[in-house]
Amino acid sequence: MNIIEVRDLYKIYNEKLLPVNAINGINVNFETGEFTTIVGPSGSGKTTFLNILGGLDEPSRGDVIIDKVCINQLSESKKTDFRMKNIGFVFQSYNLIPVFTALENVEFIMQLQGQSKTERTSRAKELLIAVGLGDRLSSRPSELSGGQQQRVAVARALASRPKFILADEPTANLDSKSTENLLDIMEKLNEEEHVTFIFSTHDQRVVNKAKRVITIEDGRVVSDVRK
Amino acid sequence: MILTFAWRNLWRNKLRSVVIIAAFAVGIFAGIFFFAFTNGMVNSRVNAVIGTEMSHIQLHKTGFLENDQFSLRIKNVDRLLPQIKKLPEVKAVTDRMIVNSMIANHETGLGVQITGIDPVNEIQVTDLHSRIVEGKYIGKTDSDAVIISKRLAKRLKTKLGDEITITVQNNKNEIVERQFQITGMYETENMLFDDANIFARKVDLANLTGISGNEAHEVAVLLQNNQSTEAVTTELIKEFPDLEVKNWLQLSPESGALVGAMNEYTYIFTIIILLALSFGIVNTMLMVIMERVHEIGMLMAIGMKRLKVFLMIMAETVFLAVTGGIIGTLSGWLVSAYFGRAGINLYFWKEAFGEMGFSSMIYPTVDTTVIINNAILVFIAGLIASLYPAWKAVRLKPVDAIHTV
Known part of the structure; x- marks a missing residue:
């Protein structure tokens, strides 16, 4: 079942003065439970594409339909709400809240959703245990390694029970051991919980794990391979 | 959680927060002590007018x-x-x-x-x-x-x-x-x-x-x-x-005017202090926003609504002002209360004070209404000072902010 439908997508920067086509007519669908990586050289449009998929950026033309909702037609406020309920984000630089513990970081988004304290604490603990950080619940980000912080970020992304997770170069700042560890966790979540992951990456190790590899060049999909 | 978040954010840069809180505390302390001092001066004059010179009311033949x-x-x-x-x-x-x-x-x-x-x-x-x-x-x-x-x-x-x-x-x-x-x-x-x-x-x-x-x-x-x-x-x-009945405020209008004027001067003084301090807070909070562009972008990306971001920045600013305000109010109150008992002897100005009808021994008097009004002014100053930084924060676009290093 398609969870995301991308139709005739264009993103042109400086449209009036000096147009730069970052996305140049992408048509692609993503199915529930897929483990997809988007690859391509720097400047190919991967990050722009991911930003548009996540409702963070507006396309110049075309539509992104997530679970039958055309997100580029939503107001800013509704889009924020939609992101909170439907999309999990994992960023390259972890982006945890430094003044919160690992547990509070994971709980935060559930609190934004209005979940009760008991419910969110229980789920946050469950997720942190799942990513192997059951013993670091009370640690603040500054007390965690890069790999551990990224695992907290994955737990946070999963906390709101999103329809899919967008991860922009999630392993770029990690050493090989942490990368391997993180990918194992994501793979496991994908296989056992059917969590849908969409990555943008340069990392061959991520590409090797992926079940689908989409290559973008000059804002166009040049290959779409399912393993 | 927004309040917890805001409070913890306050202590991310302890030195900076302590400096601005101290500035607020000193300003409010000065405001309260200045009021207590002038209030003590005016009260001593009013007491002299009533107790020595005129009493409360006088009756005369028209x-x-x-x-x-x-x-x-x-x-x-x-x-x-x-x-x-x-x-x-x-x-x-x-x-x-x-x-x-x-x-x-x-x-x-x-x-x-x-x-x-x-x-x-x-x-x-x-x-x-x-x-x-x-x-x-x-x-x-x-x-x-x-x-x-x-x-x-x-x-x-x-x-x-x-x-x-x-x-x-x-x-x-x-x-x-x-x-x-x-x-x-x-x-x-x-x-x-x-x-x-x-x-x-x-x-x-x-x-x-x-x-x-x-x-x-x-x-x-x-x-x-x-x-x-x-x-x-x-x-x-x-x-x-058939008699002319006048009270001390009518018999000595300058004393009544003094009471009113001193009150007004004190509030003007306090408002000027708060205004100056508010600029300090605005500057601090703008620095905070600049340092946290990336984080604010992330918060909006993961679903924190702009209103909540606005309220969080507002809460941080108000916390700074109110914390300073509480410290300043308490210290101002205590110091004024101490000198209210011990008195401040300005004997070297005795002649000058005496010629104006004032005692050179001042007993600062704290007025609860002033404390309450000061607290309200501090809160309002914090709220006003928070508006611009909070507005700057919510104007950030998540897509740009999360890619800001």
Whole structure:
């Protein structure tokens, strides 16, 4: 079942003065439970594409339909709400809240959703245990390694029970051991919980794990391979 | 969680937060102490006006206040005094004769106002008896005794026990004089008052001027408290329509104006301090926003609504202001309360203060209303100071912010 439908997508920067086509007519669908990586050289449009998929950026033309909702037609406020309920984000630089513990970081988004304290604490603990950080619940980000912080970020992304997770170069700042560890966790979540992951990456190790590899060049999909 | 988040964010850069909180605390401390100090000064002046110089309310024959005419006397004071005394708000009442006179000794002569008092009733209305610094207060039977101020004695080059000649105009417009003995010397903070006023028994003055003891130029009324001044004034005006009834605020408008002006100055002073401090807070919060662009972008990306981001920045700013405000208020309160008991002796300005009618010993007085108003002002200042940084924060686009290094 398609969870995301991308139709005739264009993103042109400086449209009036000096147009730069970052996305140049992408048509692609993503199915529930897929483990997809988007690859391509720097400047190919991967990050722009991911930003548009996540409702963070507006396309110049075309539509992104997530679970039958055309997100580029939503107001800013509704889009924020939609992101909170439907999309999990994992960023390259972890982006945890430094003044919160690992547990509070994971709980935060559930609190934004209005979940009760008991419910969110229980789920946050469950997720942190799942990513192997059951013993670091009370640690603040500054007390965690890069790999551990990224695992907290994955737990946070999963906390709101999103329809899919967008991860922009999630392993770029990690050493090989942490990368391997993180990918194992994501793979496991994908296989056992059917969590849908969409990555943008340069990392061959991520590409090797992926079940689908989409290559973008000059804002166009040049290959779409399912393993 | 937004409040927890905001509070913890405050301590991410401890030094910066402590500096701005300290600035706020010092500013608020200064505001509160300045108010308590001026309030203490004004209160001492008001207490002197009421307790020594005028009492709360005075009654005169219409026109007396304008031209001090000897003939403008209140008749039948023996019936009038009990009538006033029966009002529940009235603590004490007394009648006085007021005559412009010349006083002289073998050295020199001066023009003064001589007030004829009932020594027993006067004690209940004014604190003249407690202002005696040499000799004693006039006794009920001390005939032809006079109390003059120490300053006046110095000017007359006279001393306790000396005799002075008092010259007045009697009820037949004749000039009459009599020797009075200086039995006491008083001193108040108001040098102008000291220079112009001497006191003798009313009965002696009545004898000298040939008027009945049942007449008076002035009836002075002391109330149980200052708050009932206006109400009792209105009541007495109604009850004695043929007399001129005026309270201390009307008799000494400069004192009333002083109270109002000092209050206004204090609020203006506080608002200026808060305004200056608010700019400091705005600057700090703008730095905070700049440092956290990436994080704010992430928060909006994962679903934190702009309103919540706005409220979070607002809460951080208000926390800074309110924390400083609480510390400043408490310290201002405590220090003012301490000096309210111990007093601040500005003896080196005694002359200057005395010429303005103020005591050089200041007892700062903290007013709860001012504390509450200050707290409200601090909160408002925090809220206003938060608007621009919070607005800057919510204007960030998540897509740009998360890619900001």
